[in-house]
Amino acid sequence: DNRIFALREMVAHGHFNPDAIGTFAWRLGVYRTAIDQIEARNPVEDVVGSGTSSGAKVILEFNPTAFHANTIDANRSLHDEFLRAFYEWGIIGEALFLAFLGSLVMGLVRQTRAAGFETTWPFWGLLPTLGLGLLVENVLAGSGTPVGTGFVLVIAYVAVAATFTAREAEVVRARSGRTQFLPATGR
Numbered sequence: 001d002n003r004i005f006a007l008r009e010m011v012a013h014g015h016f017n018p019d020a021i022g023t024f025a026w027r028l029g030v031y032r033t034a035i036d037q038i039e040a041r042n043p044v045e046d047v048v049g050s051g052t053s054s055g056a057k058v059i060l061e062f063n064p065t066a067f068h069a070n071t072i073d074a075n076r077s078l079h080d081e082f083l084r085a086f087y088e089w090g091i092i093g094e095a096l097f098l099a100f101l102g103s104l105v106m107g108l109v110r111q112t113r114a115a116g117f118e119t120t121w122p123f124w125g126l127l128p129t130l131g132l133g134l135l136v137e138n139v140l141a142g143s144g145t146p147v148g149t150g151f152v153l154v155i156a157y158v159a160v161a162a163t164f165t166a167r168e169a170e171v172v173r174a175r176s177g178r179t180q181f182l183p184a185t186g187r
Contacts, residue, residue: 026063027079027080027136029062030058030059030062030063030078030079031080031083033058033061033062034055034058034078034083034087035083037050037057037058037061037087038086038087045090046090046091047090047091047092048089048090048092048093049086049087049088049089049090049092049093050087050088050090051088052088052089053074053075053088054074054087054088055074055075055077055078055084055087055088056069056072056073056074056077056078058077058078058087059072059077059078060072075138075141076138076141076142079136079137079138080134080135080136081097081134081135081138081139081140081141082094082097082134082135084138085097101134104155105127108120108123108124108127108158111158111161112124115161119158119161120158120161122154122157122158123154123155123157123158126151126154126155130151133147139151
């Protein structure tokens with residue numbers, strides 16, 4: 001029942017069929033509906049978007065019998081965060097979303113240079129999954145799920161790992177008898 005294994009098996013045997021991979025074909029249809037709606041928008045809507053949570057309108061238009069306006073999760077229904085950002089928030093929102101992702105990567109590179117790879121390796125390992133997850137799932141919106149919690153834990157670890165590494169280095173220097181400069185006292 002695992003979609004990743006199903007995709008791997010189909011590709012390995014040369015029998016790629018999007019309909020056989022869980023909701024893959026359904027998602028492609030939803031994406032096509034969103035793109036059609038984007039193409040029909042006026043220039044102002046291209047700049048500012050259709051509004052937060054308006055991605056639910058795409059799902060309701062694409063499959064009106066399966067979902068109801070009063071029960072659909074409007075923030076998680078359009079399973080592509082890049083498409084969702086552009087659809088809901090336009091060029092401005094897409095630029096801000098890409099700037100956020102870029103700042104994560106730049107911070108990761110800076111921390112790797114400053115504190116070493118051992119403090120950032122979990123995030124480097126997570127980065128491809130994060131990128132792929134943003135294309136096909138709402139990995140940032142699922143903070144209460146095991147996947148979302150895992151992402152948050154890795155990001156939090158990388159944020160504080162340099163501090164722990166610096167403290168460990170201070171302890172090692174103190175035990176070795178070498179002079180230590182204390183930031184609080186300047187000694």
